Amino acid sequence: MSTAIAEATADRPAVAVLPLAITAVGVATPAGLGLEALGRAVGDGIPGHAEEVLGDETPPPRPVRTVPDLRTAELIGRKGVRHLDRTTQLGLVACRLALDAQAEPMGERTGVVLGTSTGSIRSSSEYSMETLRQERPYLVNPSLFPNTVMNCAAGQIAIRHGLRGVNATLAGGHLAGVQALRYARNALRQGHADRLLVGGVEEFSAQGAWGWHRSGALDAEAPVGEGAAVLVVEPQAAALAAGRPALARVLACETGFAPRDGLAEGLASVVGTALRRSGKIPGEVTTVSLGCTGRTGLDRVEERALGLALGGALPGQTVRVKETVGECFSADGVLQIAAVLGLWQHEGRTRGGTAVVTSLSGDGLVGCAVIDMADPLG
Amino acid sequence: MPEPGARRVVITGLGAVSSAGIGVADFTASIRAGRRTTSPIAGFDTTGFPHTHAGEVHDFDPGAWLRRIEPARWGRSAQFAASAARLAVADADLTASALAGARSGSVMGTTSGESAVIEELVSQWAADGLKSLDGDRVGAVPAGRIAAAVNSELGLSGEALTLATACSASNYALGYAYDMVASGEADYMLAGGADSLNRWAHAGFYRLGALAEEICRPFDADRSGILTAEGGVALLVEPYDRAVARGARIYAEVLGYSVNCDAKHMVHPDPASIAECIRSAHRSAGVTPEDIDYICAHGTGTRTNDATEVAAAREVFGDRIPPISSIKSMIGHTMGAASGFGALICCMALYEGFLPPTAGVERVDPALGPGVDPVAGAARPAGPRVVQNHGFAFGGNNAITILGRAS
Amino acid sequence: MSADTTILTAEQDSQLREIILEVLELDQAELTDTSSFIDDHDADSLLAIEILARIEKDLGVTIPQDALIEMGNLDGVRAVVTRSLGAGTDA
Incomplete structure (x- = not known):
């Protein structure tokens, strides 16, 4: 290795983490609509709504968690809703709730960063099924075609709210939340938008539930869930300048990739990096929000990684949002954050919270976001 | 910048x-x-x-x-x-x-x-x-x-x-x-x-x-x-x-890029929004329209796309639209990979010195207006220095990258 | 167009009406023979294609895509469908 390359290798991360202010939250979960309902359910251990979403197919025999009432007519409108699949409706409802929680309307230099895994697997697989079932394979409904494309929900959110900033859809699965926040921070830094709606969405469908059921990736008693969560974020300095109060700050969002036999060490490593880049020490962490509850084998990997990173036992407050909402795949990450914020509100906490939010995929992706309430929040 | x-x-x-x-x-x-x-x-x-x-x-x-x-x-x-x-x-x-x-x-x-x-x-x-x-x-x-x-x-x-x-x-x-x-x-x-x-x-x-x-x-x-x-x-x-x-061969330098959203319609692109994306990509790269030697088009081959894309280019470049071609005429629309293949051929165009062609053009659509050069047929020897690569998508998701010859 | 010998049955005609009402999300009274899908009923080209697609599927006819421009109101749809029925039920 030449000296020049050795020097180049030595240039470790120089970028200071740009803190983001979370100024509003919109959630649609099996606890109901809104952050308060989620915070109460998580705080008081109230299980989420457990009825299946009706479709043409029967879901597998296992517990489910679904959003009880999307109130679409009231929150999205009546016209043009007919073609929107449940993924898009969940995303639109969560955005509506987030926007309604704002004092003033968002400008058109607002963008959207939305996490998914496959888009609506019900929409794409049903569309594919239609090509097999129809007398001629092309006798499909053209108006449903956009639903089969993964960026449908983000596009509809932009159209319905006139948001012309960056519009990104990330197929991150369980990592989508932390990836979306990382992507958002960079997009804000680059000026692709002034403010962003950062979210994750996952719908319940028989197709998806059978997929989980057959994959063996969930414990037998782990419910398949659904939900959407959207955070309104902007650079903390911009929120302060505009006098917009923040619910919390997003500090570091780190991701990495580990070999399958080194997932715990890989996750511990990104948690450590995330804390360092956030200027935090393990002793300051008050809360961890787990992403692997109910995921066979991975739940123990996650807890071991946190033990490694935090130097021993988990902190006093351990949030397991999936006990309320079920397995929400690409909505998990942002729901884990929303659950912390909802819980902090529910318990009346106004200062001093620092949360580590972990994400893990059996494929090797590991991620961690750090959220805090450090004052002054402005 | x-x-x-x-x-x-x-x-x-x-x-x-x-x-x-x-x-x-x-x-x-x-x-x-x-x-x-x-x-x-x-x-x-x-x-x-x-x-x-x-x-x-x-x-x-x-x-x-x-x-x-x-x-x-x-x-x-x-x-x-x-x-x-x-x-x-x-x-x-x-x-x-x-x-x-x-x-x-x-x-x-x-x-x-x-x-x-x-x-x-x-x-x-x-x-x-x-x-x-x-x-x-x-x-x-x-x-x-x-x-x-x-x-x-x-x-x-x-x-x-x-x-x-x-x-x-x-x-x-x-x-x-x-x-x-x-x-x-x-x-x-x-x-x-x-x-x-x-x-x-x-x-x-x-x-x-x-x-x-x-x-x-x-x-x-x-x-x-x-x-x-x-x-x-x-x-x-x-x-x-x-x-x-490390003595690597450098195909091209990434000069800048831009992304934006039409926020109008799921499947119909908007020329004004695309024009704004082009201008913003130029600002990001620190170049002006005169610097662009070639456009690797989104160029899907639908009537709507090509008309919209040329209209957007005309809004930015006026009557001097750079040569604009579509490799989809040869390999089809590779969807999520499409603008990546566009970027790849832009790198080779800068490195080897040619303009990629549009295959199958027999008569340039007069409805697109004057001065549209789709580099018909086969590649044209040239020495492009700065090129622009288009990608547009369902949902009005526009993204444009600007690449330059390594110096 | 007037030279077609085929005419729509009452059932086919009401099928066409129903398809249009459903796709454009209209009440019975809003749709007239000549009200414009685009100007009067906020349709876009995707919805126009959906009307064409639904007619092909439900009536078992094949309609060439370039007939879309004629299908701007109910009368236009009737004319195109009449012609397509006259041309045979399959391409």
């Missing part, structure tokens, strides 16, 4: 898996010759479809290209992406240990993710119900596995991000890789995209009236639509200083 202290970013390795060949040399030779490599579809049963041509990668053998990951565990798009990434690293003359030992990651774009895996499962559903889904195959469905396959194949420990912004996704990916390398978050990024041919998109595009019968002829008066296609593409992105220090 780049942030103060930002590093210059260059592209030093190229990998392609496409109907026009595997590897950048075969791909480039095919494109330069203006060869059309779309063909009758073999990948799925086309019975009952009036239009049956596509840009398929026939007889793709992932085992011939992949060294670490086991192809059977992954979907076709992941195989395309990982193979293209492996080829890009070899092309960059970078050792596995040098890459894996640095802060290296991947960012890949896609439209339909692992659509071929989803259709495998749909056929199981059709035959025996959802209860018969193959659990192992279900594990290959998440689109995020496209970037995960790249990291697994190359042993990378950095970010593995899959962007699902449909048909402009690779340009989003290249823009993101540029930011990560420029800001010092990463030292090497594999940027690109992958998609697989599938029935549902073929049916959907046909139903929209957007699918050509046999030939995709962008900018031609008689163009009749797109041809669906598949493939994988990867570009190795690294800091300029590092590339120079």
